[in-house]
Amino acid sequence: MEFSNYCFDTLCVQGSPEAKSVDLSGAISVPLVQSATFAHPGLGESTGYDYSRLSNPTRKFLEETVAALDGAKFGFAFSCGMAAETAFFSMLESKSHIISSDDIYGGSLRLFNTIVKKQGIETTFVDTSSLEQIEKAFRPDTKIVFIETPGNPVMTVTDIKKTAELAHSHGALLVVDNTFLTAYYQKPLALGADVVIQSGTKFLAGHNDVLAGFVTTNNEKIAEDMAFITKTTGSMLAPFDSWLTIRGIKTLTVRLEKQSENAAKLAQYLKTEKLVKKVLYIGLPETPGHEIHKSQASGFGSMISIYLDSSKTVERFLRKIRIFRYAESLGGVESLATYPLTQTHSEIPEEKRRQKGITDTLVRLSVGIENFEDLKNDIKQALED
Ligand SMILES: *Cc1c(COP(=O)(O)O)cnc(C)c1O
Secondary structure (H helix, E strand, O other): OOOOOOOHHHHHHHOOHHHHHHOOOOOOOOOOOOOOEOOOOOOOOOOOOOEOOOOOHHHHHHHHHHHHHHOOOEEEEEOOHHHHHHHHHOOOOOOOEEEEEOOOOHHHHHHHHOHHHHOOOEEEEEOOOOHHHHHHHOOOOEEEEEEEOOOOOOOOOOOHHHHHHHHHHOOOEEEEEOOOOHHHHOOHHHHOOOEEEEEOOOOOOOOOOOOOEEEEEOOHHHHHHHHHHHHHHOOEOOHHHHHHHHHHHOOHHHHHHHHHHHHHHHHHHHHOOOOEEEEEOOOOOOOOOHHHHHHHOOOOOOEEEEEEOOHHHHHHHHHHOOOOEEOOOOOOOOOEEEOOOOOOOOOOOHHHHHHHOOOOOEEEEEOOOOOHHHHHHHHHHHHOO
C-alpha cells in the first residue's frame, strides 16, 4: 500500500484511495460485506478474499484508512483496544522485558500484570515524563517501551521523540497508545515510534456505539506477526463494527475540533469554581508537560481531570450531572464523567494510586460536542449543594 496524498480531513471522509477497490457499485457508503467466506472462481484462482478471519473487504477498507491516517504502511483492526494490545504483546518472546508508563489505561496495566506476566514477560512501570527514569529501567532483555501521552488519568506527558531514540539505542521498540488524541493531533510514527496502538472505541469511532482497536506500524516484521496472530487467534473486528467505525471516522476532525474547543473553555471555567481544587488539562500552560506536548502534538484533545474538594462533593456531582453522564469511556460526541478510583483504575494497588494522584476526589471528564453553555451550566448545578 502506498502513502496517500489526501489531506487528513479528506482521508477521514473518503478513506484511503488505495482501498477504493471495495466499491463496485458506486455506493457512496462503503459496502458492508457481511460474509464469513468468499467463493473462488476456480482452482488456483481467488478474488483476494478467502475467509473473513483472514481478511474482509469492509475491514480492509477501515484498516487501510486508519493506517493512512497514522502515516503507516500497515494497519490491523481488532474487536477492541484491549484485543489490539493483547494481540500485539502475544508476539513477544517469553523472558523479555517491557518498560511502561505508570500513568496508563487501567486495562493495559491489568494486561501487563496478569496475562503478559504469565507469558514470562516482566514489566517495569516508571514515570516516563522523566527520561532518566526510563534510562535507568533498561535491562539487556528490554524489548518494548510502552507509553501513553498524555497519560491516563493524570495527563503525564512523555517526550515521544526522545523516548524513541532512547528505546532504539537499547535495541527496543517504542509503542505508543494514541487513544486520547488520534493521529489528527499527534502522529507518534512520524516522531520515531515503531507501533501505534489505539482504542477505536473512543475518538476514532466517536459515538459510544461500537468497540474497536488498532495496531499500525511501518515495520514489516511486526506487520507479518500481526497478520499471523489475527489469522491464528481471531480477535479481529467484525464487518458491521468495521462499517460503523468507517462511518464514525468521517467526522473525526470536526468532532475533535469542537470537543477540544469545548474542553479548553470548560477548563478555564472549572478553574473559577471554588469546589474544584485543581484542573489538569494539557492545554493549560500550568499543567505539567504542556510545553513538551505542544512540541509534539497539534491539539490538546478533550480530556480534563479535576480534583474536587471532597469525596462527598464527588458523590453529589456524579449523581446530579444530567448532560455529562457518569459512565466509563471517553472520546465520543456525548460528554461523560468517569471516577477512575472505582472505574478505570480500580486495580492499581492503593499506595501506587495515592502516589500517582488517583484519589477519591479525582474525576475525569470527556468533553463532547454539546453546547458549551449547557455543559458549563450542567457542571455548575451539579457542584451546587
Ligand atoms: C479504552 C482504552 C483502551 C482499551 O480500549 P477498548 O476499546 O476499551 O478495549 C486502551 N487505551 C486507552 C488509553 C483507552 O482509553
